Amino acid sequence: MIEVTKDLPRSADGLQMDWLEVPFGPVFPGLPGGLKLTLTLDGDGVTEGQAISLVGVTSKGDNVEESEEMDAETFIAYLSAAIPLAPVSYRLLACLAIEQAAGLEDDSANAGARTGALERERIASHLGWLAQLGRQLGFAWLTQRASTLQLQVREANRDSLAALEPALRTLGTRLERTPLLKSRLMGVGILPTESSGLRGPVASAANEGGDAWARLWQRLAEISASLDLIKSGAEPELPVLRDVGDVSGTGEATVDTPRGEARLSLKLERGHVKSYELDTACSHHIGLVPKLVEGQELGDALLAVGSLDLSPWEVTS
Amino acid sequence: MTVAIVLLALLGSAWLLAVIEGWMATGRLSPAAPLFNGLAHLGRESIVPRSPDRVFFEAAPVLLLVVAVLGMAVLPLAPDLIIADLGTGALFINAALAYVLVAVIMAGWGPDGAYAMIGGWRFLGQLIAYSMLIVMPITAVAMRAESLVNTAIVGSQSSLWNIVYQPLGFVLFFIAAMALAFRAPFDLPTAEGELGGGVDAEYTGVRLAVLRLARLTLVVTLASATTVFYLGGWHGPLLPPWAWSLIKTLAVAVSMLLVGRYLPRIREADLMRWCWIMGIPLALVNIIIVGLLILVVP
Numbered sequence: 001m002i003e004v005t006k007d008l009p010r011s012a013d014g015l016q017m018d019w020l021e022v023p024f025g026p027v028f029p030g031l032p033g034g035l036k037l038t039l040t041l042d043g044d045g046v047t048e049g050q051a052i053s054l055v056g057v058t059s060k061g062d063n064v065e066e067s068e069e070m071d072a073e074t075f076i077a078y079l080s081a082a083i084p085l086a087p088v089s090y091r092l093l094a095c096l097a098i099e100q101a102a103g104l105e106d107d108s109a110n111a112g113a114r115t116g117a118l119e120r121e122r123i124a125s126h127l128g129w130l131a132q133l134g135r136q137l138g139f140a141w142l143t144q145r146a147s148t149l150q151l152q153v154r155e156a157n158r159d160s161l162a163a164l165e166p167a168l169r170t171l172g173t174r175l176e177r178t179p180l181l182k183s184r185l186m187g188v189g190i191l192p193t194e195s196s197g198l199r200g201p202v203a204s205a206a207n208e209g210g211d212a213w214a215r216l217w218q219r220l221a222e223i224s225a226s227l228d229l230i231k232s233g234a235e236p237e238l239p240v241l242r243d244v245g246d247v248s249g250t251g252e253a254t255v256d257t258p259r260g261e262a263r264l265s266l267k268l269e270r271g272h273v274k275s276y277e278l279d280t281a282c283s284h285h286i287g288l289v290p291k292l293v294e295g296q297e298l299g300d301a302l303l304a305v306g307s308l309d310l311s312p313w314e315v316t317s
Numbered sequence: 318m319t320v321a322i323v324l325l326a327l328l329g330s331a332w333l334l335a336v337i338e339g340w341m342a343t344g345r346l347s348p349a350a351p352l353f354n355g356l357a358h359l360g361r362e363s364i365v366p367r368s369p370d371r372v373f374f375e376a377a378p379v380l381l382l383v384v385a386v387l388g389m390a391v392l393p394l395a396p397d398l399i400i401a402d403l404g405t406g407a408l409f410i411n412a413a414l415a416y417v418l419v420a421v422i423m424a425g426w427g428p429d430g431a432y433a434m435i436g437g438w439r440f441l442g443q444l445i446a447y448s449m450l451i452v453m454p455i456t457a458v459a460m461r462a463e464s465l466v467n468t469a470i471v472g473s474q475s476s477l478w479n480i481v482y483q484p485l486g487f488v489l490f491f492i493a494a495m496a497l498a499f500r501a502p503f504d505l506p507t508a509e510g511e512l513g514g515g516v517d518a519e520y521t522g523v524r525l526a527v528l529r530l531a532r533l534t535l536v537v538t539l540a541s542a543t544t545v546f547y548l549g550g551w552h553g554p555l556l557p558p559w560a561w562s563l564i565k566t567l568a569v570a571v572s573m574l575l576v577g578r579y580l581p582r583i584r585e586a587d588l589m590r591w592c593w594i595m596g597i598p599l600a601l602v603n604i605i606i607v608g609l610l611i612l613v614v615p
Contacts, residue, residue: 020431022431022432024513028513029509029510029513030509030510030511030513041431041435043435043438044435044438044439044585134581135509135510136510136511137510137581137582138501138502138504138508138509138510138577138581138582139579139580139581139582140341140342140501140577140578141578141579142581178579178580178581179580180502180580180581180583181581183584183587184581184582184583184584184587297584297585297586298435298511298512299505299508299511299582299584299585300584302510302511
């Protein structure tokens with residue numbers, strides 16, 4: 001026995017065992033597609049892990065060649081298509097940055113409609129995350145309920161959203177009453193407030209305990225807040241770029257996407273995007289994975305990663 | 318003849334359960350779906366992993382099916398509708414069901430894959446949690462019947478079902494039975510979101526069809542055991558005895574599926590802690606209460 005185990009690594013409990021390096025993803029039921037998580041397992045425990053995105057968007061486009069330059073509309077379409085989990089947010093981000101580069105003032109007429117679309121996407125995105133959480137937890141009811149609501153919310157107008165409001169608001173009450181859920185999520189994936197690079201719901205939840213349970217409640221609270229904003233605002237409409245013409249200039253914009261703040265700065269030359277720089281929340285959050293999974297049980301480690309709501313498309317490279 | 322009827326009832330119940338399971342998942346009631354799914358599995362390529370332990374890999378699904386059928390063999394559908402009315406029937410159930418662990422560990426080890434292997438070892442931990450909660454409530458059931466013969470256990474409930482006489486035992490046995498059948502929220506060995514299917518992950522084609530049938534059959538067997546031990550077996554008005562047995566068995570099996578649907582998967586450490594710190598003392602309390610009732614109430 002001693003000969004069999006003498007060169008093997010030692011676990012936290014003192015046992016010497018084979019450690020397995022196991023890939024989870026890029027296509028795995030409990031994680032978003034495109035995210036590859038590699039965990040080193042000591043039995044059912046995780047000794048170390050790292051996550052990478054296989055589908056991330058390019059963070060920088062420096063001095064793009066003339067042949068590859070995109071006009072403003074093409075750039076907006078490119079950015080929103082490159083990030084399929086939050087296309088409205090990034091469409092809005094691109095519109096705002098280009099409009100600022102063109103020297104346009106804030107458009108109060110469209111602001112309400114744009115905010116409505118952004119908040120609607122936030123609700124849909126958080127419902128998508130809830131469905132994913134249900135899949136991870138084997139909680140079939142949650143998966144089915146959240147997926148159904150997400151599909152209804154995605155294209156809903158104000159009236160439809162008002163009709164869905166009771167169902168959306170009672171989701172939290174239902175989850176609060178679900179046995180085992182709290183004990184399953186409490187204490188999992190704790191991120192203290194002093195952790196660097198926290199944004200969006202992950203950052204807000206850090207003040208409320210910083211675990212997966214707090215992140216769940218933060219997202220549910222954001223769903224409620226978004227419903228209130230939509231109710232008091234204008235009809236949600238997909239952001240459309242105002243006429244900027246063939247202007248040149250630099251612009252910078254920030255949008256609070258469902259996963260946290262995203263920043264875009266770009267340079268326009270004769271109405272074409274010459275260079276851009278994108279900074280997203282997920283690019284920072286993915287770096288938290290190694291610390292989050294180390295020493296956890298496998299199920300808890302996957303829950304912790306899942307609770308960050310990483311969108312592999314929003315991880316910039 | 319009895320063997321054929323019991324096997325037919327087992328197969329029919331497994332089919333009905335698959336229909337209901339599909340209904341809950343998709344919202345569509347499709348009685349033919351289990352048949353078509355089964356045929357689709359048979360038509361698919363049955364992939365063998367690169368370096369399997371071939372004996373374990375091939376034997377595990379079959380062993381699980383055999384265990385479920387063996388368990389059913391000692392459970393009565395009616396006074397004269399039982400394959401083997403053993404003098405140690407209640408004990409035999411325990412012995413047969415112990416091989417569920419063997420089958421799951423084999424299914425985990427056999428394919429030489431990480432997800433499957435972790436799933437297999439998880440079930441070993443799960444056994445440590447649930448096993449006493451299978452044995453101890455059955456002990457109290459046998460105490461009341463003063464027999465280990467399953468027909469006598471049903472007979473002892475002619476005036477009052479055990480679910481009323483010893484409700485604590487019923488709750489503990491029901492939970493343990495769900496853990497034994499590794500149904501949600503105790504599906505740690507298969508955990509789709511954590512292990513991509515776990516012990517099921519490496520099985521395809523006909524082997525997967527057998528494994529799925531075995532899992533459904535196991536649920537039916539455990540539901541039937543719950544009916545025999547706690548729900549008065551075949552006792553009931555108007556309908557023939559076998560009909561009552563089947564209705565109760567299906568009701569228990571469906572409730573097992575329903576409970577799992579509305580709960581998240583339990584953490585393995587929590588399952589073990591709750592079973593040992595709460596479950597076993599409660600099972601002991603149940604035995605003491607039943608013992609006192611037997612002494613006090615004629």
